[in-house]
Amino acid sequence: MNKDGIIKDYYIEPAKVPVVNFQLLNSSNKAERHAAIELLDAAFREWGFVYISNHSISSEKVDLAFEWSRRFFAQSSETKELIAHPPSGEIDDNRGWAKTGLGHTVQMVFDADEAEEFRQKNPDYKETLELGNPFSDEVPPNRWLPDHLLPGFKNFVESWWTDCATLAHSLYGSVGEALKLRNEDYFCRIHSKDDCHMTWNFYPSMRLQALHSADAKRLNAHTDFGTLTIVFQDAVGGLEVHDGHMFRPIVPIPGAVVVNVGDMLEQQSNGQWKSALHRVVGPANLMKPGSVQDGDQDNAIDRYSLVYFGVPNPSEKIEIAPGCEEPGKWKPNMSGDWGKLSARQWIEKRLAVEY
Numbered sequence: 186m187n188k189d190g191i192i193k194d195y196y197i198e199p200a201k202v203p204v205v206n207f208q209l210l211n212s213s214n215k216a217e218r219h220a221a222i223e224l225l226d227a228a229f230r231e232w233g234f235v236y237i238s239n240h241s242i243s244s245e246k247v248d249l250a251f252e253w254s255r256r257f258f259a260q261s262s263e264t265k266e267l268i269a270h271p272p273s274g275e276i277d278d279n280r281g282w283a284k285t286g287l288g289h290t291v292q293m294v295f296d297a298d299e300a301e302e303f304r305q306k307n308p309d310y311k312e313t314l315e316l317g318n319p320f321s322d323e324v325p326p327n328r329w330l331p332d333h334l335l336p337g338f339k340n341f342v343e344s345w346w347t348d349c350a351t352l353a354h355s356l357y358g359s360v361g362e363a364l365k366l367r368n369e370d371y372f373c374r375i376h377s378k379d380d381c382h383m384t385w386n387f388y389p390s391m392r393l394q395a396l397h398s399a400d401a402k403r404l405n406a407h408t409d410f411g412t413l414t415i416v417f418q419d420a421v422g423g424l425e426v427h428d429g430h431m432f433r434p435i436v437p438i439p440g441a442v443v444v445n446v447g448d449m450l451e452q453q454s455n456g457q458w459k460s461a462l463h464r465v466v467g468p469a470n471l472m473k474p475g476s477v478q479d480g481d482q483d484n485a486i487d488r489y490s491l492v493y494f495g496v497p498n499p500s501e502k503i504e505i506a507p508g509c510e511e512p513g514k515w516k517p518n519m520s521g522d523w524g525k526l527s528a529r530q531w532i533e534k535r536l537a538v539e540y
């Protein structure tokens with residue numbers, strides 16, 4: 186570390202998170218399928234994270250989604266303000282554009298003052314677009330820009346939502362199989378309403394040196410609230426997972442999507458699977474020794490990610506899934522002394538302090 190507190194030799198081996206081939210998870214060849222399911226199970230037991238390759242969304246569609254994301258965030262603040270996310274952590278207000286500084290991530294903090302104190306010291310550096318199921322009458326409507334300002338955007342996002350929900354449902358089936366549930370359709374059934382959540386993240390460029398200082402974050406360490414999270418990240422990098430000792434980069438793999446276990450699935454698996462802490466910092470390739478010189482004014486480049494959070498039907502009580510009676514080695518975040526909560530209650534509890 187030099188005199189400015191900048192760590193100049195920050196380089197850590199990437200997380201060796203397994204890559205599971207989606208086609209094999211769904212193979213009609215029993216042995217092939219079994220091997221893929223076992224690998225998925227091992228990844229979630231050890232890391233809480235996995236890469237899924239050869240998945241159901243084409244690379245052209247993924248590229249297009251990132252293009253739309255760039256177009257959306259490139260709109261002026263005045264335009265994006267038209268669909269501003271209210272400064273409220275109410276679950277039903279979680280829609281629209283949240284400017285930098287509005288949303289802030291805390292981990293298992295439920296006290297508003299404590300969350301505010303953390304935010305002052307550890308601001309996230311991101312803008313987001315928060316979306317719910319565009320086809321459900323049971324959730325608050327999305328906030329859309331007038332179509333003439335960004336023609337085609339709403340249509341695209343709706344079709345992207347459908348792609349993500351379809352991918353998620355296939356994965357819910359694999360999850361039931363991997364956990365050897367008595368009813369392998371359990372996760373498909375509890376997500377029947379697809380009242381899920383989608384966040385498009387934009388991390389604007391920021392000083393590399395600040396990112397090297399190890400206390401500036403693009404996104405603070407957290408676990409996700411729901412069951413399965415699907416993360417499309419661009420090629421920039423910066424996502425890291427905690428392995429129990431330290432954070433390690435989840436290096437982008439072209440064509441593969443990152444899928445991770447959230448608090449609800451950790452609870453449902455009885456701690457067999459891990460809801461792992463993760464965060465977003467500077468890109469790993471720019472954090473290698475010598476990549477930043479004294480006085481270097483370089484900016485880390487913009488980063489985008491598109492995230493789909495699987496969330497069970499709101500009134501679904503989050504309990505140990507039938508077949509997971511054997512406790513695993515992780516202590517679930519949901520196992521506090523607040524009793525058995527529904528999906529909605531857990532999100533309400535965690536979201537309340539984030540805006």
Ligand SMILES: O=C(O)CCC(=O)C(=O)O
Binds near residue numbers: 386409418489490
């Ligand atoms: O930007 C990323 O890669 C991860 C985002 C994330 O962890 C989240 O939105 O919960």
Ligand SMILES: [Fe+2]
Binds near residue numbers: 407408409414
């Ligand atoms: Fe996350």
